[in-house]
Amino acid sequence: MQEELNAYQQEIKDTREVLKKIRLELKQVQEILRKKKSALKGLKQKIYQKKLEKENSRLNKETQNTEVDVIFPKALEEVEVYTKDNQVIMAKPSKRVFDEGLYLQYRSVLRENRLLKNHLSKKDFENSLLKIELRDLHKEIKLYQVQNLLKDK
Numbered sequence: 001m002q003e004e005l006n007a008y009q010q011e012i013k014d015t016r017e018v019l020k021k022i023r024l025e026l027k028q029v030q031e032i033l034r035k036k037k038s039a040l041k042g043l044k045q046k047i048y049q050k051k052l053e054k055e056n057s058r059l060n061k062e063t064q065n066t067e068v069d070v071i072f073p074k075a076l077e078e079v080e081v082y083t084k085d086n087q088v089i090m091a092k093p094s095k096r097v098f099d100e101g102l103y104l105q106y107r108s109v110l111r112e113n114r115l116l117k118n119h120l121s122k123k124d125f126e127n128s129l130l131k132i133e134l135r136d137l138h139k140e141i142k143l144y145q146v147q148n149l150l151k152d153k
Contacts, residue, residue, distance in 0.1 A: 048129075052126060052129070055122075055125070056122065059121075059125075077092065078090050078091070078092060079092070079093050
């Protein structure tokens, strides 16, 4: 009987040692997994940054190309004049409707407005991408939490 008891105790000790080794290996594997996840996260951020840079450069090139094609207003050359009997007469204006200084100021404000709109659209695009990434990260975190709860049980 004593021999059987000693054999069981020895088996329990051996099992505990094996269990300790397995737990140690599990901790090591979890640490490696955590490091790889952080490395993967870093790579995802780099990829995302590169995509943003490419998109910004593409949008900058598009805005440079569109600036050349912009049509600015000109001084009036002909005016339609409606008479009392509903006839349309084409006439040349007797004086300029606006002076050259106002025209140049209008052009510069128009150009600046267009650039600001393009910049705003870029920022809106970046904002929407960041919202999508934030949503995905929240889902990922919830998924990891659920997985950890299942592992703990």
